[in-house]
Amino acid sequence: xxxxxxxxxxxxxxxHVGGARTALFNxxxxxxxxxxxxxxxxxxxxxxxxxxxxxxxxxxxxxxxMDWDEGPxxxxxxxxxHQTQRVERHLELSAxxxxxxxxxxxxxxSERITALRxxxxxxxxxxxxxxxxxxxxxxxxxxxxEAGEEFAVRFRVPxxxxxxxxxxxxxxxxxxxxxxxxxxxxSDGSPTYNFVVVCDDADMKITHxxxxxxxxxxxxxxxxxxQALGLDVxxxxxxxxxxxxxxxxxxxxxxxxxxxxxxxxxxxxxxxxNFLCLQGWALDGETEVFSVDxxxxxxxxxxxxxxxxxxxxxxxxWLAGEYLRxxxxxxxxxxxxxxxxxxxxxxxxxxxxxxxxxxxxxAGMQERIRLYSELPEKIAFLFEADDALSYxxxxxxxxxxxxxxxxxxxxxxxxxxxxxxEGVSASALSEAGKAMLSExxxxxxxxxxxxxxxxxxxxxxxxxxxxxxxxxxxxSRARIESAIKRFE
RNA sequence: GGCCCCGUCGUCUAGUUAGGCCUAGGACACCAGGUUUUCAUCCUGGCGACAGGGGUUCGAAUCCCCUCGGGGUCACCA
Numbered sequence: 001x002x003x004x005x006x007x008x009x010x011x012x013x014x015x016h017v018g019g020a021r022t023a024l025f026n027x028x029x030x031x032x033x034x035x036x037x038x039x040x041x042x043x044x045x046x047x048x049x050x051x052x053x054x055x056x057x058x059x060x061x062x063x064x065x066m067d068w069d070e071g072p073x074x075x076x077x078x079x080x081x082h083q084t085q086r087v088e089r090h091l092e093l094s095a096x097x098x099x100x101x102x103x104x105x106x107x108x109x110s111e112r113i114t115a116l117r118x119x120x121x122x123x124x125x126x127x128x129x130x131x132x133x134x135x136x137x138x139x140x141x142x143x144x145x146e147a148g149e150e151f152a153v154r155f156r157v158p159x160x161x162x163x164x165x166x167x168x169x170x171x172x173x174x175x176x177x178x179x180x181x182x183x184x185x186x187s188d189g190s191p192t193y194n195f196v197v198v199c200d201d202a203d204m205k206i207t208h209x210x211x212x213x214x215x216x217x218x219x220x221x222x223x224x225x226x227q228a229l230g231l232d233v234x235x236x237x238x239x240x241x242x243x244x245x246x247x248x249x250x251x252x253x254x255x256x257x258x259x260x261x262x263x264x265x266x267x268x269x270x271x272x273x274n275f276l277c278l279q280g281w282a283l284d285g286e287t288e289v290f291s292v293d294x295x296x297x298x299x300x301x302x303x304x305x306x307x308x309x310x311x312x313x314x315x316x317x318w319l320a321g322e323y324l325r326x327x328x329x330x331x332x333x334x335x336x337x338x339x340x341x342x343x344x345x346x347x348x349x350x351x352x353x354x355x356x357x358x359x360x361x362x363a364g365m366q367e368r369i370r371l372y373s374e375l376p377e378k379i380a381f382l383f384e385a386d387d388a389l390s391y392x393x394x395x396x397x398x399x400x401x402x403x404x405x406x407x408x409x410x411x412x413x414x415x416x417x418x419x420x421x422e423g424v425s426a427s428a429l430s431e432a433g434k435a436m437l438s439e440x441x442x443x444x445x446x447x448x449x450x451x452x453x454x455x456x457x458x459x460x461x462x463x464x465x466x467x468x469x470x471x472x473x474x475x476s477r478a479r480i481e482s483a484i485k486r487f488e
Numbered sequence: 489g490g491c492c493c494c495g496u497c498g499u500c501u502a503g504u505u506a507g508g509c510c511u512a513g514g515a516c517a518c519c520a521g522g523u524u525u526u527c528a529u530c531c532u533g534g535c536g537a538c539a540g541g542g543g544u545u546c547g548a549a550u551c552c553c554c555u556c557g558g559g560g561u562c563a564c565c566a
Contacts (some may be wrong), residue, residue, distance in 0.1 A: 044565090048565080109564095125490090179491095197566085217493090273521095281502095309499090315500060315515075317518040460528075462527080
């Protein structure tokens with residue numbers, strides 16, 4: 001049997017990280033077994049669904065590299081892949097169930113149902129449909145319907161018990177009395193989620209349903225529906241929830257929830273993918289950094305953890321840094337460029353004209369940032385006015401600790417600047433600088449701290465000889481000369 | 489509250505299916521050292537968990553029962 005899985009987002013917002021992980025596990029499972037990964041848009045909520053959300057979700061899926069074999073944009077043999085375009089089929093199946101007595105029309109109306117529920121809750125009973133229309137004969141109900149009475153269609157839950165073997169949780173079962181006679185068709189004739197999801201999954205020949213744990217309690221309804229329809233029941237796997245720091249389902253209350261935001265925040269794509277894997281799954285218990293190829297090679301649904309995972313933002317950032325540092329300077333520079341432009345440090349044209357220079361800077365900064373977006377702030381000093389560089393209090397204090405600061409800076413001007421003008425390498429500068437120090441009998445901090453303040457205005461940062469080269473002879477000279485005056 | 493699911497370091501997890509290899513391993517975070525011109529990276533070390541209680545067994549994180557705790561869900565949303 002060919003594996004066919006699906007991810008079925010509703011286009012009512014961004015791509016939630018929990019949804020992204022669900023999609024990722026489905027995708028990996030399909031790729032692992034040479035099966036098909038289907039993308040279906042569950043747009044039955046007309047109030048909240050938007051085309052913009054759909055576009056954004058698709059774009060995020062593409063960014064993550066999760067290609068779908070069937071779905072929007074690519075089509076497929078079981079389309080259409082938008083749920084709203086499949087209602088004809090839904091109504092057909094609903095009519096069939098109605099005829100067979102496996103579903104029935106309910107004329108109670110939402111007002112009565114709401115009142116009933118309120119009364120039951122007031123009496124501390126569990127809200128449940130009281131079955132008033134359950135016994136209506138098909139002939140009677142058809143007559144009422146034809147007379148124009150409004151009705152919803154309910155599924156007739158049989159007696160007994162419904163169980164299934166969940167791939168992550170093992171055997172799970174529910175007493176059917178606990179499963180209410182749920183609504184398949186609303187009184188406006190539109191089908192509900194629990195109904196369409198089964199129709200569509202069956203029509204699309206889905207073999208494995210991997211989804212979030214919040215759907216666990218929907219499963220008996222769906223299993224019963226498959227059975228009533230005389231269809232094969234697919235395999236299920238319910239993934240643990242991704243939790244916020246409040247231990248509740250991840251929501252905007254406790255942090256960012258969409259993959260688009262993390263992308264915009266400058267997290268490397270592969271770090272996002274890797275991190276998603278780590279929430280509920282482990283490669284071998286030892287390896288933390290691994291590629292999606294390794295996920296595909298090793299992913300088993302049964303290995304997914306049962307417990308919910310609190311979203312560990314710290315670890316996510318660490319992982320981002322790991323990936324950022326693995327990139328070549330050219331790759332990293334390309335990823336950082338939009339942030340540098342956005343921060344107004346350079347225009348796209350300037351960046352293109354000075355790409356070699358920018359790559360050099362990025363190479364020197366790579367182990368000092370974790371997200372692409374962190375670069376602008378850290379290199380902003382390079383773009384300040386040479387004679388009006390802002391000095392951090394600590395940087396200035398460090399510089400002033402050294403009595404010989406003026407002599408040191410003068411020596412730099414005299415010995416190192418000419419070399420810089422000739423265009424030597426950072427290591428050559430470094431050697432010359434150290435030779436100069438030993439000749440004069442100065443320790444490195446006596447050079448480092450005043451020079452760092454003079455050039456960057458910061459107490460910490462990249463290698464000083466790199467900075468000299470980045471700045472160039474002219475700026476370096478101007479900054480040092482300005483510092484000599486300002487340090488007095 | 490009913491039903492369902494879950495419960496190993498602060499957090500993510502390995503180990504639980506086939507009880508002994510577990511004086512419970514790794515990672516993030518934190519702390520302390522080291523490398524370094526600073527910051528960062530990197531290296532070394534430390535801190536730190538089987539929710540609790542009963543069983544079963546020569547032996548239990550692993551099996552059984554109870555308790556406690558957490559979560560999900562109870563819509564004519566998905």
